[in-house]
Amino acid sequence: MAPRAIPWHEKNMTPFRIASYNLQKCVGLDMRRRPDRSLGVIHALGADVVVLQEADKRLPPRPAALPDEMVAARGWRVVPFGQPGGSLGWHGNAMLLGDGIDIAATAHIELPGLEPRGAILADLETPIGPLRIIGVHLGLLRRYRLMQLGAIARALRLRPDRPTVLAGDLNEWGPTSALDAAIPQLDFVEPAAHSFPAPRPVAALDRFALGDGLAAQAHGVYRRRPAAIASDHLPVWIDLVKADA
Numbered sequence: 730m731a732p733r734a735i736p737w738h739e740k741n742m743t744p745f746r747i748a749s750y751n752l753q754k755c756v757g758l759d760m761r762r763r764p765d766r767s768l769g770v771i772h773a774l775g776a777d778v779v780v781l782q783e784a785d786k787r788l789p790p791r792p793a794a795l796p797d798e799m800v801a802a803r804g805w806r807v808v809p810f811g812q813p814g815g816s817l818g819w820h821g822n823a824m825l826l827g828d829g830i831d832i833a834a835t836a837h838i839e840l841p842g843l844e845p846r847g848a849i850l851a852d853l854e855t856p857i858g859p860l861r862i863i864g865v866h867l868g869l870l871r872r873y874r875l876m877q878l879g880a881i882a883r884a885l886r887l888r889p890d891r892p893t894v895l896a897g898d899l900n901e902w903g904p905t906s907a908l909d910a911a912i913p914q915l916d917f918v919e920p921a922a923h924s925f926p927a928p929r930p931v932a933a934l935d936r937f938a939l940g941d942g943l944a945a946q947a948h949g950v951y952r953r954r955p956a957a958i959a960s961d962h963l964p965v966w967i968d969l970v971k972a973d974a
Contacts, residue, residue, distance in 0.1 A: 744946045744968035745857045748776035749896040749935050751866070751962035752783050754794040758928065758958045764795045766959050772803055774951055774966055777827045777855070779805075780864040780896040784823035785816045793817035800825060808851050810837050820847030822864040822897070830855050838863075838884045842873035848881055852891060857971055861888075861940075865897035874901060878911035885914050893940035894969065898962065902932050915940050922950040924963040935965045944972040 750771060755764040771779050786794050795817055800807055807817060808824040817823040819837040826832075831854040840846040849864040863881060867874040885893065895915055901908060905917040915938035923930035930950070939945065948967040956963050 743857075744970055745778075745855055745860070746774070746776040746966055746968050747778045747780065747862065747894055747896055747937070748774040748951070748964050748966040749780045749864075749898070749937070750774075750782070750964035751898045751935065751960060752781055752794060753960040753962065754783050754786055756794075756960075757955075758961060762794070763959070764799055766955055767795060768799060768803055770951070770956050770959050770964060771805075771825070773953065774964055776966060777830065778853070778862060779825040780862065781818065781823040781825065782864070782866040782898045783821050784818045785821045795823075804828070808832060808835060808849070810835055810849050818864075819849050820845060820866070822847065822849045822866055824849060824851055824862065824864055826853070833859070836884075838881055840865075840868075840877040840880050842868045842870075842877060844868055844873070846873075846877060848877075848884075850884070857969065859891050861891040861893040863893065863895045863897075865895060865899070867898070867900050869900055871901070871907070874899065875907060875911045878908055882912040882914060885912075892942035892971075894943065894967075895938040896967075897936075898934055899936050900934055901936075902934070905936070908938075912938070918945055918948060918967065920950075920965075921948050924950050924965050926961050927957045927959075927963045930963060935962055937965070937967045939969075942972050943969050946970050 805825040833852040838848040920933035924935040
């Protein structure tokens, strides 16, 4: 078994790294389905938590594009969201955990819109304290993106307060000012670079939003090979610390 990349917080003692990656069902730009290649990119991120989009194949029963046994062999845990039919996640969203993280609670959130969409939510106990991570893949039309963020905002109001990160493919090509208004509990992080399309990125579709109690020490886009061919999106990452640290 190959050793997992050392998580960022283990090397630097304070930051906690979260990554987000749209796998495109593990089909690269060479039209080859290579879950081993996708997992190699994930592994190289050195993240503590990885939020995935398009982690399942498209047609029902939506089996996992990234096999469980392959994920486990690289030292990752799949967060369970009650996924049916061998899916890795919920509506294609999935979450992988590294070592030293406990799961306190999980949930999934149905999102409105013409396309079937859903968000995943995990309350975690981490080396930087309690953390809530929400994984999303928002709709192609802004109208529905705003409705979907509104649904997440309502779901958050029904849950106890906890430092929160939203991560995923927002499908938003322009400024996030309208998105900020749709989910006032969180502030979107200004992207460090573009992530789509992977060979020559022109849009920052993959982003993070942070709630109170958290600050970004650093964030960026992962460009090393074979990321530019493994998916049509490049993965993004953020190093978090407590806001008062």
